[in-house]
Each structure stands twice: as structure tokens, then as C-alpha cells.
Amino acid sequence: MKNTFMPAFRWVLFVSRRFSRVDRKGRSAVTSFLASLGICFGVMTLITVISVMNGFQLSFIDAIMEISSYHVRVENVEESAFQSFCQTEPEIISATPFYEAQSLLVGESEKQGAALIRGVSKDQLALDQGFRKQIRILRGRFDLSSEDSIVIGSSLANSLGIFVGTKVSLFALSGGNDVELISSDRTFTVTGVFHTGYADINSAYAFISLEAARKYFGKDAVLRYGVKLHDTANDALVISRIQKKFPQARTESWKNYNRSFFGALRVEKNMLMLLVFLIFLVVGINIFNGMRRMVYERREEISVLTAFGGKPSLIQSIFVVQGFLVGVIGAIPGLALGLLLSVQMSRIFTIMSKLVYYVQYVGYMIISPENARYLRENPMYMIYGHIPPRIIPGEVLVIMIFGVFSSLLASWVASRGVLKMTVAEVLRDE
Numbered sequence: 001m002k003n004t005f006m007p008a009f010r011w012v013l014f015v016s017r018r019f020s021r022v023d024r025k026g027r028s029a030v031t032s033f034l035a036s037l038g039i040c041f042g043v044m045t046l047i048t049v050i051s052v053m054n055g056f057q058l059s060f061i062d063a064i065m066e067i068s069s070y071h072v073r074v075e076n077v078e079e080s081a082f083q084s085f086c087q088t089e090p091e092i093i094s095a096t097p098f099y100e101a102q103s104l105l106v107g108e109s110e111k112q113g114a115a116l117i118r119g120v121s122k123d124q125l126a127l128d129q130g131f132r133k134q135i136r137i138l139r140g141r142f143d144l145s146s147e148d149s150i151v152i153g154s155s156l157a158n159s160l161g162i163f164v165g166t167k168v169s170l171f172a173l174s175g176g177n178d179v180e181l182i183s184s185d186r187t188f189t190v191t192g193v194f195h196t197g198y199a200d201i202n203s204a205y206a207f208i209s210l211e212a213a214r215k216y217f218g219k220d221a222v223l224r225y226g227v228k229l230h231d232t233a234n235d236a237l238v239i240s241r242i243q244k245k246f247p248q249a250r251t252e253s254w255k256n257y258n259r260s261f262f263g264a265l266r267v268e269k270n271m272l273m274l275l276v277f278l279i280f281l282v283v284g285i286n287i288f289n290g291m292r293r294m295v296y297e298r299r300e301e302i303s304v305l306t307a308f309g310g311k312p313s314l315i316q317s318i319f320v321v322q323g324f325l326v327g328v329i330g331a332i333p334g335l336a337l338g339l340l341l342s343v344q345m346s347r348i349f350t351i352m353s354k355l356v357y358y359v360q361y362v363g364y365m366i367i368s369p370e371n372a373r374y375l376r377e378n379p380m381y382m383i384y385g386h387i388p389p390r391i392i393p394g395e396v397l398v399i400m401i402f403g404v405f406s407s408l409l410a411s412w413v414a415s416r417g418v419l420k421m422t423v424a425e426v427l428r429d430e
Contacts, residue, residue, distance in 0.1 A: 119213020323411020
């Protein structure tokens with residue numbers, strides 16, 4: 001079998017190369033070049049877009065899982081026994097206690113804003129590495145050493161008009177029967193302003209100490225534990241072990257806690273993959289039309305090869321190999337360009353920001369010169385530029401395979417007409 005396959009394969013490659021040399025300056029060469037160029041730009045664009053989208057999505061996901069939802073949330077367990085269990089469990093990195101309640105914050109300027117108040121340990125940054133990595137202190141410090149200290153999100157601070165050192169009141173607070181719904185006595189001093197990769201956390205979260213939470217949230221406040229794992233995929237395994245050790249415990253995985261959000265991200269990713277399919281479908285149709293014309297133009301050579309004993313399946317393989325080469329020649333440069341653009345995305349956003357600014361500046365100088373000095377660069381470009389793209393090798397490989405496969409499939413379908421040609425028919429027509 002080996003002796004039969006290799007000579008046939010070498011013959012297919014030889015004839016394919018001969019066809020390619022003859023077609024270097026013909027219409028078929030232009031068609032092949034444009035097809036490869038289309039695959040190149042398709043692969044490049046999709047790798048870049050998906051990498052940037054992954055950067056946005058994973059920055060959201062990391063901030064949510066490390067700050068908001070944790071990997072596993074546990075409640076209704078005995079404190080010391082659960083802490084001992086977590087220290088002996090190899091899958092668990094940390095387990096930190098917290099309280100949380102809804103509140104209406106009022107700043108010194110009487111501005112109001114809804115917030116989720118979370119009571120955490122004074123040593124939260126030291127106890128939870130993931131929390132420390134995702135939370136970035138813009139002003140002040142993450143200092144909860146005092147019972148009246150509070151650290152709030154950057155967007156929430158801006159909306160309330162408060163800064164480090166100013167006072168903020170938990171004017172309305174959800175809680176049990178022993179907690180006053182509305183009170184002006186719950187006053188805290190802002191010790192820090194933080195920022196994360198997820199806007200909802202920046203605009204709605206504030207942190208106080210566990211001691212302050214016990215004091216103001218009431219006796220009915222539920223003490224929960226935020227559990228962090230080495231591998232988030234092992235959440236079900238850890239939950240089963242917790243339920244086995246603590247049957248009365250109530251647990252919730254990060255998958256259930258953020259189900260609607262992650263579902264929306266999944267729909268977004270699926271729509272983008274559909275776009276991948278549509279782009280390569282268009283490229284494949286162009287390759288199909290070009291390959292059909294090539295087969296028609298080569299009908300004399302095909303009849304001669306058939307007359308000398310060439311099998312139709314082998315002759316079809318000649319055009320399939322050419323289609324494969326078109327896909328590879330387009331996909332490899334597209335892969336390189338896509339990865340290069342993804343890595344340099346910060347610089348690209350900076351260039352886009354300056355380009356848009358100067359175009360607008362020139363326009364203002366022509367239309368309204370007196371207002372040109374008020375023009376500023378769009379800060380959103382800088383925000384986008386500071387979110388690093390995430391290149392996932394599996395998705396990049398799928399895009400590249402799609403590019404090659406679309407060309408390969410189009411060539412195979414277009415060259416099926418070779419199997420229907422007969423030598424007598426071709427020679428009679430000529």
C-alpha cells in the first residue's frame with residue numbers, strides 16, 4: 001500500500017507545481033492571489049478581534065470571580081471547623097469570611113447612590129491573593145483598621161463627589177429587625193478609592209471591616225465564606241466535599257452566581273464564531289468559482305492526463321492540493337499578522353486616539369477655530385488600550401483551520417466535475 005501511495009502523491013505534487021508555474025501570470029494566478037489575500041485578512045482580523053474581545057471578557061470575569069462572586073460561596077457552617085477543613089483541602093487556596101448588605105450612601109455634598117456594602121477582614125489583601133491582584137487602589141489605601149473606615153469604588157466615589165478623608169453615611173441599610181432602615185448615625189471615613197476591570201463593581205461596591213459589619217448589619221446578617229480554588233473547573237468537586245463534611249451548609253458555585261452574565265458572554269462569543277463561519281464562507285465561494293474556471297480552462301490537459309492513464313480521483317487531487325496551498329499561503333501570514341496586531345494593540349489604540357484627535361482638530365480649525373483649544377483626546381481609547389488582549393491558542397488554531405479548510409472544501413467541490421469528464425467528450429468539443 002505504501003509503494004502505491006507515495007508515487008501517486010509525488011505525481012500529484014509534480015503536476016500541481018507545473019500547473020502553478022504556468023498560471024503565474026494568468027487569470028487563475030490572480031484568482032489564487034486574491035483568494036489567499038482574502039483568507040489572510042480574514043484570519044488576521046478574526047484573531048485580532050477575538051483576542052481583544054477575550055481581553056475585555058476575561059478582565060470582567062477575573063474581576064467578578066475574584067472580588068464579587070468568589071469561586072464558591074459557602075454559608076451556614078461553623079466558623080472554626082470550616083476554616084480547619086479549608087486548610088487541609090488541597091484544592092482550596094483561601095477561604096475568607098464576609099458580610100454584605102444593600103445601602104444608600106450619602107456624601108458630604110448630599111449626593112446619593114446605591115451600593116453593595118461588603119464587610120471583609122482587615123487583612124483581606126494579605127489573605128486573598130486573587131482579590132489583591134484584581135483590585136487597584138487609585139487613591140489612599142485599602143485600610144480597614146478603624147471601625148469607621150470605608151473603601152469605595154472609583155465610579156461610586158465620582159458620582160457621590162467624595163475623596164479620601166471625606167465622610168460618607170450609610171443612610172439606608174438593609175438588614176434584620178434589629179437594624180434601623182434609615183439612620184444618619186452610620187458615618188464612615190473614606191480611606192481608599194479602588195478600581196477594577198469591571199465597571200459594575202466600580203460603581204456599586206464599598207468595603208468595610210467585619211467588625212463594623214457585625215455592628216451595623218444586625219444579628220440576622222449572614223456570615224458567608226468566599227472560597228478560592230487552584231482550578232475553577234473543580235468547583236463541583238469542592239462543593240461535594242463541603243456538603244459531605246457539612247451537610248447543613250449552603251453552597252453556590254461561581255457558574256450559578258453569574259449564570260446570566262456568563263450566558264450573555266457565551267452568546268456574544270457564539271455570534272463572533274458565526275461571523276468566522278460567514279467570512280470564510282464568502283472566501284470559500286470565491287475560491288470555488290475560481291477553481292471551477294481553472295478546471296474548465298484545464299480540460300484539455302485533464303483529458304490528456306486521463307488518456308495516459310491518470311485516474312480521475314488523482315487528477316481531482318491536483319486541484320485539491322492547489323486549493324490547500326491557497327489556504328495555507330493565506331492562513332500563515334494572517335496568523336502572523338493577527339498575533340502581531342494583538343500584541344501591539346495598546347500602541348494601535350494610542351495611534352487611533354491621536355489620529356482621531358488630529359482629524360477633529362483640523363476640522364475644528366477649518367470650521368470653528370475658536371473652539372479647537374477645547375478639544376481633547378477621547379479617553380476611551382486609552383481605557384481600551386490598557387486592557388491587554390488575551391490570545392487563546394485553541395481559538396487561534398480553530399480560526400486558522402477554518403481558513404485552510406474553507407479553501408480545501410471549495411477546491412474539492414469545484415473539482416468534482418473532473419470525475420464527470422470523458423476524453424472523447426473533451427476532444428470532440430475541441
